[in-house]
Amino acid sequence: MATIRAHGVDALTMRDVGVRLRVSRTALYRHFADKTALLAAVAADGFRVFRLALTDAWESGGRGRPGFEAMGVAYVRFALANPSHYRVMFGGFETKAACDPELSTQAGSAFQVLVQALAEMQASGLVRAGDAAALAMFVWATVHGTAMLAIDGQLAGAPIEGLLPLVVDRIWDAVRA
Amino acid sequence: MATIRAHGVDALTMRDVGVRLRVSRTALYRHFADKTALLAAVAADGFRVFRLALTDAWESGGRGRPGFEAMGVAYVRFALANPSHYRVMFGGFETKAACDPELSTQAGSAFQVLVQALAEMQASGLVRAGDAAALAMFVWATVHGTAMLAIDGQLAGAPIEGLLPLVVDRIWDAVRA
DNA sequence: TTCAGATGTTGCCGTCGTCAACATACCGTA
DNA sequence: TACGGTATGTTGACGACGGCAACATCTGAA
Numbered sequence: 001m002a003t004i005r006a007h008g009v010d011a012l013t014m015r016d017v018g019v020r021l022r023v024s025r026t027a028l029y030r031h032f033a034d035k036t037a038l039l040a041a042v043a044a045d046g047f048r049v050f051r052l053a054l055t056d057a058w059e060s061g062g063r064g065r066p067g068f069e070a071m072g073v074a075y076v077r078f079a080l081a082n083p084s085h086y087r088v089m090f091g092g093f094e095t096k097a098a099c100d101p102e103l104s105t106q107a108g109s110a111f112q113v114l115v116q117a118l119a120e121m122q123a124s125g126l127v128r129a130g131d132a133a134a135l136a137m138f139v140w141a142t143v144h145g146t147a148m149l150a151i152d153g154q155l156a157g158a159p160i161e162g163l164l165p166l167v168v169d170r171i172w173d174a175v176r177a
Numbered sequence: 178m179a180t181i182r183a184h185g186v187d188a189l190t191m192r193d194v195g196v197r198l199r200v201s202r203t204a205l206y207r208h209f210a211d212k213t214a215l216l217a218a219v220a221a222d223g224f225r226v227f228r229l230a231l232t233d234a235w236e237s238g239g240r241g242r243p244g245f246e247a248m249g250v251a252y253v254r255f256a257l258a259n260p261s262h263y264r265v266m267f268g269g270f271e272t273k274a275a276c277d278p279e280l281s282t283q284a285g286s287a288f289q290v291l292v293q294a295l296a297e298m299q300a301s302g303l304v305r306a307g308d309a310a311a312l313a314m315f316v317w318a319t320v321h322g323t324a325m326l327a328i329d330g331q332l333a334g335a336p337i338e339g340l341l342p343l344v345v346d347r348i349w350d351a352v353r354a
Numbered sequence: 355t356t357c358a359g360a361t362g363t364t365g366c367c368g369t370c371g372t373c374a375a376c377a378t379a380c381c382g383t384a
Numbered sequence: 385t386a387c388g389g390t391a392t393g394t395t396g397a398c399g400a401c402g403g404c405a406a407c408a409t410c411t412g413a414a
Contacts (some may be wrong), residue, residue: 013400013401013402014401014402014403015400015401015402023362023363024362024363024364025363025402025403026362026363026364026402026403026404027361027362027363029402029403029404030360030361030362031361034402034403035402035403090325090329090331091268091329092329093329093330093331094329094330094331097330107331130343131343133335134335134339134340134343135343135347137323137326137332137335137340137344138319138323138340138343138344138347140322140326141319141320141322141323141325141326141344142315142318142319142322143318143322144322144325144326145317145318145319145320145321145322145323145325146314146315146318146322148267148318148321148322148325149314149317149318149321152267152268152269152270152271153270153271153274154267154270154271154284155314158310158311158314162311163311163314163315166307166308166311166312166315167314167315167318170312170315170351170352171351173350173351174347174348174350174351175347190369190370190371191370191371191372192369192370192371200393200394201393201394201395202371202372202394203371203372203373203393203394203395204392204393204394206371206372206373207391207392207393208392211371211372212371212372
C-alpha cells in the first residue's frame with residue numbers, strides 16, 4: 001500500500017513487495033495466486049475502510065440531507081486522499097472481482113450503505129419514490145465520475161473544492177422528493 | 178487499436194504492434210517517444226471521434242432537451258461500444274496528457290461540446306443559470322461515472338439499458354431551469 | 355518421534371520496454 | 385548526376401518483470 005500510495009499501481013512489483021516485507025519475491029505466491037489476486041485483496045481492504053467512512057459521514061450527519069451531503073463529500077475526499085488506492089479499487093474491477101469473492105462482497109457492502117440511506121430518506125419523504133438501488137446507482141455514478149475526473153487531473157482550471165458543493169447540490173435536486 | 182479492442186490495453190505490446198504493422202519492434206520509436214506517448218495518441222484519436230459522436234447527437238437531436246438527452250445516450254453508448262479504447266482515453270489521463278498536448282486539446286474540445294450545449298440551453302431558458310462549465314462538469318461526471326461502472330461490470334443485476342433512461346432523467350431534473 | 359502441510363528460498367524461463375549501433379531509403383542542393 | 389543529410393527501419397543486447405519448479409525449513413497434531 002505504501003508503494004502504491006507513493007508511486008502508483010504500475011510501480012508496484014512483486015519483487016518490491018517482497019523486499020518491503022523482508023521476504024523473498026516468490027514467497028508472496030504462497031498467499032496470493034498471482035499479482036491480480038494481491039491487488040484484489042488491496043482493493044477489498046480499500047472498500048472496507050471506504051464503507052466505514054461513508055457510514056460515519058451518514059450517521060454523524062444525522063441520517064438526513066446533511067448526512068447525505070456529508071457522504072458525498074466523504075466519498076470524494078477519500079478518493080482524493082488515496083487516489084492510487086481508489087484506482088486499484090475501481091480499475092479493472094471485473095477481472096479482479098472474478099478471482100476474489102471477498103472484493104465483490106466488500107464493494108457491495110459499500111454500495112449498500114448508499115442504497116440504505118436513500119431508502120431511509122424515501123421512507124421519511126425526503127427523497128422521491130422509486131427503485132432505491134437505481135437511484136443509488138445514479139448518485140454513485142455522479143460522485144464516482146467526479147472523483148475520477150478530479151484524480152485524473154481533468155478538472156483543469158476548476159478546483160474540486162469549489163466544484164464539489166455544486167455537484168452535491170445538483171445531486172440533491174435530482175433525488176429530492 | 179484492434180489489439181486493444183480485442184484484448185485490452187494491458188495486452189498491447191510494442192512488439193505486437195510491430196508485427197501487426199509488419200515492422201520491427203523498435204521502428205515505432207521513430208514515431209513515438211515511448212509506449213505512453215503511443216497510448217496518448219490512441220487516446221487523442223479516441224477523443225476526436227468521441228467529440229464527433231457527441232456533436233452529432235446534439236445537433237441531430239435539435240439542440241434542445243431531446244438533443245441533450247441524446248448526447249447522454251451517445252456518450253454511454255460510445256463507452257460501451259469501445260470499452261478498452263474508452264479506458265485508454267480516461268485512464269491515467271494526467272501522465273499521458275503531460276507528454277501529448279494534442280490529447281489535451283482533443284479532450285478539451287469534446288468537453289466544450291457539452292459546455293456549449295448547456296450554454297445554449299441556458300440562453301433559451303431551458304437550463305438553470307450559473308457557470309455553464311461547472312454545470313457541464315457535473316453532467317460529464319455523471320455520465321462518465323455511469324459509463325465507467327457499466328464498463329467495469331459493477332452494475333451487476335442492473336442492466337445499463339434500463340438504468341440509462343433513469344440517469345438521463347435525473348440529470349435533466351438537476352440542470353433544468 | 356514422526357510426518358504432512360504450510361511457508362520460505364534459489365535458480366531459471368519467457369516476455370517486456372527500451373537503448374545503441376548499424377543499415378537503408380528519400381530528397382533537396384551543388 | 386553525384387552527394388550528403390535526414391528520416392526511417394533493423395538487429396542485438398540489457399535490465400526488470402511475473403511466475404514456475406525444485407528444494408529447504410518450520411510447525412503442530414497423531
